[in-house]
Amino acid sequence: MPVVMNEDDLQGFLAREFPQTADDFVIEEVADMSIRVRLPVAERHLRPGGTVSGPSIFALADVSVYLALLAMIGPKALAVTTNCSIDFMRKPAAQTDLICICRLLKLGRVLAVGECLIFSEGTEAPVARASMTYSIPPER
Amino acid sequence: MPVVMNEDDLQGFLAREFPQTADDFVIEEVADMSIRVRLPVAERHLRPGGTVSGPSIFALADVSVYLALLAMIGPKALAVTTNCSIDFMRKPAAQTDLICICRLLKLGRVLAVGECLIFSEGTEAPVARASMTYSIPPER
Amino acid sequence: MPVVMNEDDLQGFLAREFPQTADDFVIEEVADMSIRVRLPVAERHLRPGGTVSGPSIFALADVSVYLALLAMIGPKALAVTTNCSIDFMRKPAAQTDLICICRLLKLGRVLAVGECLIFSEGTEAPVARASMTYSIPPER
Amino acid sequence: MPVVMNEDDLQGFLAREFPQTADDFVIEEVADMSIRVRLPVAERHLRPGGTVSGPSIFALADVSVYLALLAMIGPKALAVTTNCSIDFMRKPAAQTDLICICRLLKLGRVLAVGECLIFSEGTEAPVARASMTYSIPPER
Numbered sequence: 001m002p003v004v005m006n007e008d009d010l011q012g013f014l015a016r017e018f019p020q021t022a023d024d025f026v027i028e029e030v031a032d033m034s035i036r037v038r039l040p041v042a043e044r045h046l047r048p049g050g051t052v053s054g055p056s057i058f059a060l061a062d063v064s065v066y067l068a069l070l071a072m073i074g075p076k077a078l079a080v081t082t083n084c085s086i087d088f089m090r091k092p093a094a095q096t097d098l099i100c101i102c103r104l105l106k107l108g109r110v111l112a113v114g115e116c117l118i119f120s121e122g123t124e125a126p127v128a129r130a131s132m133t134y135s136i137p138p139e140r
Numbered sequence: 141m142p143v144v145m146n147e148d149d150l151q152g153f154l155a156r157e158f159p160q161t162a163d164d165f166v167i168e169e170v171a172d173m174s175i176r177v178r179l180p181v182a183e184r185h186l187r188p189g190g191t192v193s194g195p196s197i198f199a200l201a202d203v204s205v206y207l208a209l210l211a212m213i214g215p216k217a218l219a220v221t222t223n224c225s226i227d228f229m230r231k232p233a234a235q236t237d238l239i240c241i242c243r244l245l246k247l248g249r250v251l252a253v254g255e256c257l258i259f260s261e262g263t264e265a266p267v268a269r270a271s272m273t274y275s276i277p278p279e280r
Numbered sequence: 281m282p283v284v285m286n287e288d289d290l291q292g293f294l295a296r297e298f299p300q301t302a303d304d305f306v307i308e309e310v311a312d313m314s315i316r317v318r319l320p321v322a323e324r325h326l327r328p329g330g331t332v333s334g335p336s337i338f339a340l341a342d343v344s345v346y347l348a349l350l351a352m353i354g355p356k357a358l359a360v361t362t363n364c365s366i367d368f369m370r371k372p373a374a375q376t377d378l379i380c381i382c383r384l385l386k387l388g389r390v391l392a393v394g395e396c397l398i399f400s401e402g403t404e405a406p407v408a409r410a411s412m413t414y415s416i417p418p419e420r
Numbered sequence: 421m422p423v424v425m426n427e428d429d430l431q432g433f434l435a436r437e438f439p440q441t442a443d444d445f446v447i448e449e450v451a452d453m454s455i456r457v458r459l460p461v462a463e464r465h466l467r468p469g470g471t472v473s474g475p476s477i478f479a480l481a482d483v484s485v486y487l488a489l490l491a492m493i494g495p496k497a498l499a500v501t502t503n504c505s506i507d508f509m510r511k512p513a514a515q516t517d518l519i520c521i522c523r524l525l526k527l528g529r530v531l532a533v534g535e536c537l538i539f540s541e542g543t544e545a546p547v548a549r550a551s552m553t554y555s556i557p558p559e560r
Contacts, residue, residue: 017188018187018188020184020186020187021193044160046160047158047160048157048158053161053199054198054199054202054221054224055195055196055198055199055202056195058194058195058198058224059193059194059195062194062195080228080231081194081228082227082228082229082391082413083225083226083227083228083363083365083413084194084198084224084225084226084228085223085224085225085226085363085365085505085551086223086224086225087222087223087525087526087533087551087553088220088221088222088223088224089222089525089526089533090526091220105507105509105537105546105549106507106509106510106545106546110390110415111362111415113507113509113549115535115549117525125526126525126526129525129533129535129551131505131507131549131551133362133363133413133507135390135391222531222553223503223505223553225365225411225503225505227385227386227393227411227413229385229386229393230386245367245369245397245406245409246367246369246370246405246406250530250555251502251555253367253369253409255395255409257385265386266385266386269385269393269395269411271365271367271409271411273367273502273503273553275530275531297468298467298468300464300466300467301473324440326440327438327440328437328438333441333479334478334479334482334501334504335475335476335478335479335482336475338474338475338478338504339473339474339475342474342475360508360511361474361508362507362508362509363505363506363507363508364474364478364504364505364506364508365503365504365505365506366503366504366505367502367503368500368501368502368503368504369502371500
């Protein structure tokens with residue numbers, strides 16, 4: 001399947017539709033059924049000790065699957081997360097950006113499933129693993 | 141088992157240890173192996189349309205299990221989330237606080253498991269369901 | 281909502297549609313959005329030590345949500361599990377039946393979500409917790 | 421890390437420790453932190469229509485993570501599954517073996533996390549995705 005939104009399209013979509021959080025995410029690379037997204041670390045993501053918080057990691061996985069989906073089906077703001085499973089495996093490195101490598105495993109008519117590995121930049125062992133299901137509303 | 145931290149103890153702990161997010165959560169009631177926590181809705185939790193964001197719902201479930209655990213074992217800031225599964229089932233009501241009803245199902249020596257139902261205040265059908273595993277580090 | 285299939289209806293459905301596994305499950309009680317199902321322990325469910333195997337616990341949770349769903353919408357054999365999250369919290373008692381208490385949390389047009397607590401009969405602390413999503417195919 | 425049990429070691433371990441289910445699984449390849457396991461399709465795994473049942477898919481993922489773990493730490497029969505999340509994404513092909521590709525993402529002192537993709541043999545799109553956490557009991 002062809003990608004119908006590129007990095008700039010997705011970044012622009014995020015800025016328009018989710019202005020509160022658009023600065024949290026940098027779309028680094030889009031490809032067929034996959035995406036790489038960066039969370040530039042900022043004070044608001046941190047927990048005591050300087051590591052990135054769980055909700056920030058969740059948000060990174062969630063937005064990555066969403067954007068990987070939109071890259072394939074176009075700007076449908078109404079797709080919604082229905083399920084997430086996440087394993088927090090290691091403490092993120094202090095003061096270090098997170099990188100999310102995300103792949104769509106299924107892109108159906110009503111459901112899409114994506115999986116993510118999240119790394120502290122420059123580190124080989126993943127900080128977290130997540131899988132997400134999105135429900136795609138019918139066209140009207 | 142007796143509860144070793146009450147509502148005020150937990151609210152104070154949150155304010156000291158997690159000052160960035162302490163205002164997000166109001167501990168309403170603590171009991172044996174259970175807790176009720178409120179997320180007072182604020183601009184920073186919202187998505188377009190006025191509903192509470194997924195990461196905010198995740199954060200509410202996460203903190204609720206954490207605090208239910210601390211209520212039983214005392215102030216061990218080092219307990220960490222290792223797994224979360226969450227089902228988003230309904231759109232939260234616009235501009236409405238969320239209420240999390242959380243129950244510990246297991247409180248072991250190294251692992252604790254809690255489950256949460258999350259409601260828009262005044263609504264009977266839950267917005268989300270979550271289960272969380274915490275790892276409890278050994279005493280030193 | 282009214283229950284449209286009672287205990288006997290569901291047991292008969294299971295015997296007709298899933299003859300390989302129908303003997304594994306006894307439907308004990310059906311109510312609005314909930315069900316109680318028993319797994320009568322047999323040699324084929326056991327692991328060394330006499331405890332019930334993980335796949336048998338999974339199967340019990342899966343069939344319970346399926347039957348709770350059919351009790352509400354009628355005999356649609358085509359509903360399929362799309363997601364399961366399960367926490368194994370305690371070792372089941374040896375040579376003891378399992379009881380699954382299941383509740384539907386959502387019954388939508390295309391997705392249903394149920395949650396289960398599973399107990400060794402006569403024991404208060406749950407052996408496992410599971411949540412399941414079913415996809416309901418459109419009528420034709 | 422070196423692999424401490426090879427394909428034959430693991431197959432022998434399964435035959436000795438889990439004689440009821442050992443025939444269900446063929447260990448095809450073991451490598452550092454990964455394994456490939458086959459489920460040879462048999463009547464007992466099937467549902468109406470000839471597809472492999474959900475519990476059989478769960479069992480395949482569960483045993484794969486277990487064996488990938490034992491390959492790294494040696495024959496510790498006591499490691500137990502504490503959590504599983506599984507997405508069923510496509511109907512398995514009728515009368516076709518399943519292949520599980522499993523990778524350990526974390527191998528800690530007390531917890532290990534693995535992820536699996538499961539395919540109908542000869543098919544590119546995965547039937548299911550699973551992640552599993554195992555708890556490793558302390559040495560005595």
